[in-house]
Amino acid sequence: GDSVTQMEGPVTLSEEACLTINCTYTATGYPSLFWYVQYPGEGLQLLLKATKADDKGSNKGFEATYRKETTSFHLEKGSVQVSDSAVYFCALWSSQAGTALIFGKGTTLSVSS
Amino acid sequence: GAGVSQSPSNKVTEKGKDVELRCDPISGHTALYWYRQSLGQGLEFLIYFQGNSAPDKSGLPSDRFSAERTGGSVSTLTIQRTQQEDSAVYLCASSFPGQPQHFGDGTRLSIL
Secondary structure: OOEEEEOOOOEEEEOOOOEEEOEEEEOOOOOEEEEEEEOOOOOEEEEEEEOOOOOEEEEOOEEEEOEOOOOEOOEEEOOOOHHHOEEEEEEEEOOOOOOOOEEOOOEEEEEEO | OOOOEEEOOEEEEOOOOOEEEEEEOOOOOOEEEEEEEEOOOEEEEEEEEEOOEEEEOOOOOOOOEEEEEOOOOOEEEEEOOOOHHHOEEEEEEEEOOOOOOEEOOOEEEEEO
8 A cells, every 4th residue: 555654763953954854655646745744742734745746845944856756755954943843744645545644654853053 | 714623632531431532623624634643653544524424434443433523514533431552642634625634733642
């Protein structure tokens, strides 16, 4: 079945460092891909999305490109801030897989000043 | 505008008791989802509603779990005879069909 694999954390960075969180997927058909972020004590917030190959989603300085050839959707940011500390989830949705989002296990990011 | 609202935000109960968790979706969203987030298991899908009907209940872990939705709006997730393994954060999300899901802040359920 469809699945999402993302790098295990925690990822610990200093402020202004570059961030990459790897995400790869397995899916039938052509899924939509998402990154969600969960700040401490809160629910999930949609960070960015891409619905077809070569689309680039971006928001708040984060970006990710839908790469069909490598089945990847890596999250990147050029300069992280302390306020970016959170858990990041990669997810896919495919009408062929059903109605629910399929999530990776989440990657915890901790940024220190 | 108002987001997805869940109540209570925290619930502590004794093993064997029944609990009800409530979700108020974003107005106009016809699709509603329940997920469970627990340590070591990540985010698990429980049930999906389109309007008041539940075409996908495939994620409900046992017959102790049930959910309903009335008026195409509020949904209640009920867990009967709670067990310690039911301890988790229960997340509700809503959306227009096929559109990104918007999540509430969840209910943290602790079974003693």
